[in-house]
Amino acid sequence: MRIVIINYGAGNIQSIKFAIKRLGYEAVLSNDAEEIERAERVIFPGVGEAGSAFSKLRESGLDTVIPYLKQPVLGICLGMQLMCKASEEGDTTALGIFNVDVLRFSDRLKVPQIGWNQISNLKTGLFTGIPENEHIYMVHSFYAPVCNETIAESEYGSTYSAALQKDNFYGTQFHPEKSGDIGAKILENFLKLWG
Template sequence: MKIVIINYGAGNIQSIKFAIERLGYKAVLSHDADEIKTADKVIFPGVGEASSAMKKLRESGLDSLIPQLTQPVLGICLGMQLMCNSSEEGHTKGLGIFDVDVVKFSPGVKVPQIGWNQIAKLKSDLFENVEENSHIYLVHSFYAPICGETIAETEYGINYSAALKKDNFYGTQFHPEKSSDVGERILGNFLGSV
């Protein structure tokens, strides 16, 4: 199986690569369109600021490629947020895969949210053998509200989307590669059964 991690200069990609290797798979880091198109599974990571990350995607043409992919694609953290319609961070137009707008946490909560939290209302084969209220690791200041494509929720002042799914596209606000055994199981489900 060919797994490609999209390398566009806005990802914490080594930890994802190591997590995949721990599961017994190999992954290629690439920004080459042909390599990404021929992958069996694609991981779209992201750490940093939305508008500068989108600028990098536009410069490389990946902004038009990613929404056209037909194999399973997993967006992680900022990767998931960029797959939404827009983000308040830098007033950024997103890839428009998930029909929701990313917004900033209200002034009443400390940002960024950093640390462990629980996921609930799990839907989708991405969470096969994952128990309700399992703990996952998050680092972010913006979030996707609950919408028709929400497949997991978490709470930080309000309930919001911990994961999204539409067709072959999946997104997790949390970092599965940093979420211990639960994250490993979720990553394994994406690489194995979805």
Template structure:
């Protein structure tokens, strides 16, 4: 199986590569269009700020490639947010895969949310063998509200989308590569699709 992690200079990509290796697979870090198109699975990571990350995607042409991919694609954290219509962070236009706008948490809570939180309302085979109210690792100041594409929720002041899915595109607000056995199961479920 050919697994590609999109390398566009916005990410915590080594920890994802190591997590996949722990599951017995190898992943290639690349921004090469042919490699991405030939992959069986594509992981779209992201850590950082939305507008600068989108600038990097536009500079490499990946902003037009990613929405056309036909194989399973997993966006992680900022990767998921960039797959949405837009983000309040830097007033950024997204890839418009998920039909929702990313917004900032209110000033009633400390941001970013950093640490372990529960996921609930788990749907689709991304969460096979994952129990309701499992704990996952979050680091974020912005969130996607609950929508009809939500496949898991979490709560931090408000209920929000912990994961999204539309066709072959999946996104997790949390970091499966930092979420212990639960995260490994979610990554394995994605790789087995």
């Protein structure tokens, strides 16, 4: 299986590559549009600040490639947020795949939210075999509100989207590559989507 992790200078890519390798697969790091389009699975990571990360994405020309991919695509953390319409972080217009804006957590809350948190209301094959209220690893100061594309929820001050899905596009606010056996199972489920 051809798996490409998008390497645009704003991702925690090595830990994702190692997590894929532990599942028995090899992943390629690439920012080449043709290689990404040929992949059978695409992982779109991201760490850091939304505005600068999206600038790097635009510089690579991938902002015009990712929304048109036809294979399963998984955005992780900031990658998921950049797949939304916009983010309050850096007043960033994003890819617009998911029809929701990313908001900053309330000033009443300690940010970033770092650590283990529960996920619930799990939907789609991404969560096959995952029990409700399992713990996954989060580190973020911004969130996507619950919307029509929410396929998992978590809570920090209020309920928000822990994962999103639209057509072939999936996103997790949490880091499956840092979430132990549960995260490994979610990554494996992603790799097995559509047979």
